[in-house]
Amino acid sequence: MATIRSIDNKTPSAELYTAAQVRALDQAIIAGGVPGIQLMKRAAKAAFDVLLARFGQPDFIHVYTGGGNNGGDGYVLAGLAAERRLPVEVVAVVAPEKLTGDARLAWQFALQAGVKIRSFAADAPPASGIVVDALLGIGFSGELRADTAAAIEQINASHLPVLALDIPSGLNADTGAAVAAAVRATTTVTFIGLKCGLVSGRGPALCGELVLADLQVSEAHRHGVTPSATLLNTTRCLDLLQRRAADAHKGDFGHVMVIGGDAGYGGAALMAAEASARAGAGLVSVATRPEHVAAILARRPEVMACGVVSGQELEPLLARPSVLVIGPGLGRSPWSEQMLQQAMKSGLPMVVDADALNIMAAGRVVPTGTRRNNWILTPHPGEAARLLNTGTADVQQQRYQQVTALQQQYGGAVILKGAGSLVADQNGEVGVVTAGNPGMASGGMGDILSGLLGGLLAQGLSVGDAARLGACLHAEAADRAAVLLGERSLLATDLLPQVCELLRGH
Known part of the structure; x- marks a missing residue:
C-alpha cells in the first residue's frame, strides 16, 4: 500500500470522507470567514511545499489544469513557482477564459506572476521536469472527455514524476474505482480530509505516496460531518488483546476447529490451523479428509487432526470446539456440502471463507437470506459478487457500498478483501486496512x-474486533515479511513468524 502521512509528517487523522462530505467541510470553512480563494491558496501552498520537499528544485514544472477548482489549485501552484523563479508552464486543457469564481481568480494570480499558459495539444509528452495533475479533482465520476483523456495519456506517457492535487484524475473519490486512463501519480497531496477512494480499490495503485494537508480545518468545522469510514491502525487494534493472567490455562483461550481440506487441498486447512494456534487459541483441531491427517501431524504436532468422511462423522466432533473456521481447502463436493451443513447446525461462532462462501451463495446448504450475528465472512471480490448475485466488476466499482450490503444481508462482520481491504462490523461501521502489499497475491493468504x-x-x-485486528495483523505481517523476502517471493506461511513478533508483549 502507499505511504500515508500528513503534511507535518505525523500520522494523519483516521477519518475518511466522501466527496460530498469534503465539499460540506469546505463550505463550513468558507462560511466561517475564510474566503474560497484563500483556501485555494492554502491548498496550492501545501502542494508546492510537498513538491519541493519531495522532488527538490525541478528542471521544469508542467501544470496540467482543468476547468474547476482543482484547476484553480494548479494555477495558484504555478504562480507560486513563478514567484520563486522556477521554470513553469500551465498546460490548459480547458480554456482559462471559461473559468469562473475562485478558479478564475487563481488564473489571474498566475498571469500576474508571469506564468506561461498554453493550450493543451495532443503532441509529444514533456521530456523532463515534474508534472502536476490539476485536471479533475474529487468531483469526477463517469467517463472522461476526449481532451482530458488525451491529456492524461500524455502525462502517463511522459514517465516523469507526477504530483496529483487532491486526487489522481480519473479516480473516483468515493469508491476507489477508476477509468482505464487515470493518472498514475508518484505523490498525491489531498486536501481537508482523506477521501474514501484514495485508500481502497484502484486508489492505492494510482496515488503513490499520499500526503494529507488539512488546510487548518478546525474540529469546530468538522462538527456535524460524520466520516464515512475510518483507517484501521494495527497498533490500536492490538490493544484489543488482554494480557494473560499468570494462572491462565489453555481452556481460557478457546478451541478452534478448522473444517476443510478436501482431496488434494489439505495444506489450506493446515495453514489455517497453524495461524489459529499462532494467534493464541488454546486448542486447535482440524476436521479434514483422512488422507491428510498424517501430513498435518507431521508438520504441526500441536494440532489435533481428525479424519472425517461424512457430515455424520463430523457431527459428534462439534461438541468440542468453541469456534469454527470453515472454508480453507473445502472444495465444492458433496463431502464439502455435508461439512458446511453440520457447521451451520452447530450454531457455533465461525469464520466462513473460500468455498464455504461459494456453497452458501448457491443457496442449497445455507438457505438464502440466512443472517447470523456470530460469524465473520471473508470474501474476495469474486466471492462477494456471488453472495450478492452481481458481477465482480460491480463489486469493485462500489466496494464500500458492497461491503455494507454484504453485512446488512448476512449479519456479523464482513471483510471484503483486496487492495485496501474493507471491514464492516455488526454496527455497520466500515474500516479500511492500509497495510498490505502485492506479494499477498499468492495462494494460501486467505487461509492464514x-x-x-x-x-x-x-x-x-467480538466478531467486529476480531475482524479488525485479524485483517490488520495479516496485512502488517505481510509487509514485514516482504521487507525480508521481497514481494515476489512471499509465501503465505512467511507471515506466521511476523504474526508472532507483532503479538509479542500483547
Missing part, C-alpha cells in the same frame, strides 16, 4: 487470515 480470525474469536473478541 481465516485462521487468525478464528484464533482471535476463540479468545473472546
